[in-house]
Amino acid sequence: MLAQTRRPTQRQLLSIFVRTAKDRTSVASPTNTIVRRTFASSTNRATSWMQSNSRISTVFSILMGIGIVSTTYGVYQFYNTFTMWPPEVRGDLRAGIKAKNQGDLDLSERYLRRAWATAQTLPLSVFSPEPHLKLSGIAIALAEVQESSNQPSDAYETYSTALAHLRAARSKLSGRERMRAVALAHKLGEMAEVYQRGAEEAEHFLTFAVEEALRVVKEDGTAAVKGKQRDGDGAEEGQAGMMLAELELPWWVRKTDVAAPLEALGRFYAGEGKPEYSTTLYLQAIGMLMQPPPGKKDATVEDRCRAAQIMNNLSDVMVRGPPPSNLNSAESWARQAQGVIEKTRSLPRTPGDEEGMALCEQTLAAVLFNLGTLLEMSGKHDDAKKSFQDSLEQAKRIGLRSGAMEARSAVRRLERSAGQSTLSTAPPTKQ
Numbered sequence: 001m002l003a004q005t006r007r008p009t010q011r012q013l014l015s016i017f018v019r020t021a022k023d024r025t026s027v028a029s030p031t032n033t034i035v036r037r038t039f040a041s042s043t044n045r046a047t048s049w050m051q052s053n054s055r056i057s058t059v060f061s062i063l064m065g066i067g068i069v070s071t072t073y074g075v076y077q078f079y080n081t082f083t084m085w086p087p088e089v090r091g092d093l094r095a096g097i098k099a100k101n102q103g104d105l106d107l108s109e110r111y112l113r114r115a116w117a118t119a120q121t122l123p124l125s126v127f128s129p130e131p132h133l134k135l136s137g138i139a140i141a142l143a144e145v146q147e148s149s150n151q152p153s154d155a156y157e158t159y160s161t162a163l164a165h166l167r168a169a170r171s172k173l174s175g176r177e178r179m180r181a182v183a184l185a186h187k188l189g190e191m192a193e194v195y196q197r198g199a200e201e202a203e204h205f206l207t208f209a210v211e212e213a214l215r216v217v218k219e220d221g222t223a224a225v226k227g228k229q230r231d232g233d234g235a236e237e238g239q240a241g242m243m244l245a246e247l248e249l250p251w252w253v254r255k256t257d258v259a260a261p262l263e264a265l266g267r268f269y270a271g272e273g274k275p276e277y278s279t280t281l282y283l284q285a286i287g288m289l290m291q292p293p294p295g296k297k298d299a300t301v302e303d304r305c306r307a308a309q310i311m312n313n314l315s316d317v318m319v320r321g322p323p324p325s326n327l328n329s330a331e332s333w334a335r336q337a338q339g340v341i342e343k344t345r346s347l348p349r350t351p352g353d354e355e356g357m358a359l360c361e362q363t364l365a366a367v368l369f370n371l372g373t374l375l376e377m378s379g380k381h382d383d384a385k386k387s388f389q390d391s392l393e394q395a396k397r398i399g400l401r402s403g404a405m406e407a408r409s410a411v412r413r414l415e416r417s418a419g420q421s422t423l424s425t426a427p428p429t430k431q
Helices: 010-022 048-053 058-072 075-080 087-101 105-119 131-148 152-168 175-194 199-220 237-242 255-271 275-290 301-318 325-346 351-377 381-397 401-425
Strands: none
Touching: 087 105, 087 131, 105 131, 131 152, 131 175, 152 175, 175 199, 175 255, 199 255, 255 275, 255 301, 275 301, 301 325, 301 351, 325 351, 351 381, 351 401, 381 401
16 A cells, blocks of 8 residues: 655645756756546547547657656666676576567566566676666666556556666665666556556656656766846745746656656546646756756757647646636637747758657647637637648647547537527518
8 A cells, every 4th residue: 555645735846846956066957748538628629539639659659768768768678688697597598588579478577577476586797887777778778668568556666676676776776776766666556647556656656756866967977057146045936836946957868758657647646636736747857848958048958849748738728717818718728839949840850850840740730729718719711710720730740640530620610600690690581
């Protein structure tokens, strides 16, 4: 049983970020993210496409995917050189990975399960350096195969055991090993939501992921507070949204590693009806992703596209506030997401940017649909129709058939509504 996790107040959430950045000679920052598939969920016109594609593989698949990548990145580097593994597990690992690549998941699981059981009986010294990185890597490989074999409960237990090992050895872990714990906690938080293991359990893991990431970056990174110096012992709450973006991460931590759990916890609180918490977390993730790398004018294509996704999610949160400011704020964030994507289209690209740009193009179709819904809610039917039409054209251009169907349906609905309105206001025909 997990200890009950108390939800923090908004001030406490803000204070976490303020405290992290407060010591300008030490360090600060957080790690990894996801978000549920819903658009402007406060409106009845949030159709099935809005629910399944508005985040176009958003935080659930994209950002959850980030957590998986963060966790397994480096694991396959070890697989490429099996001689780096102790002889006691080397043969089973090699056979398990080979079977997986050949599509024989049952055989792969048997080999990997035996490798994991054997690994837990060996002294940590045989896995050096960074033994927990390798040890947890075996567990991740096994759990991934279990997930692919439709055994989520077994995978969940394997991930949980790996995280328990890491947490038990926390005082002896390297920074990269602690970030592996962050990624595992993020993954478990995601799975707890997907497989309905209870909000308390999901919150427990996601909160640990965010807090541990903050601690890791504070202790192992270098504070690089830019711009004007701030007076006083702390920062105002209004400044907290920029804190993480102003901090330099350790070289071995990627921005997506930090943004993923932030976004995931933000999505969790949005689903729990705590928009004030999710807003704080989303803003931190957006600020971090949009921060250009040192010496660069703009953030990377991938980071900008993920930030646009989260802006669209933030628009969803904003619409739940008190009217009429809620619609104005939601529309503002949707337009900002659109602007980020349009500017990203004009930036120089490398071949490695294609996947990130594809995410931008999918997100744009969703943003335009979301914007149309918001404009319709505001009574701006002509503008709403144009936004739905733009969404339709974008969805058709990228081959998103389900999105095109939803956008076309929205356009026809507005046309029918306009036609009925014209008929009701027309003067009676003379006999």
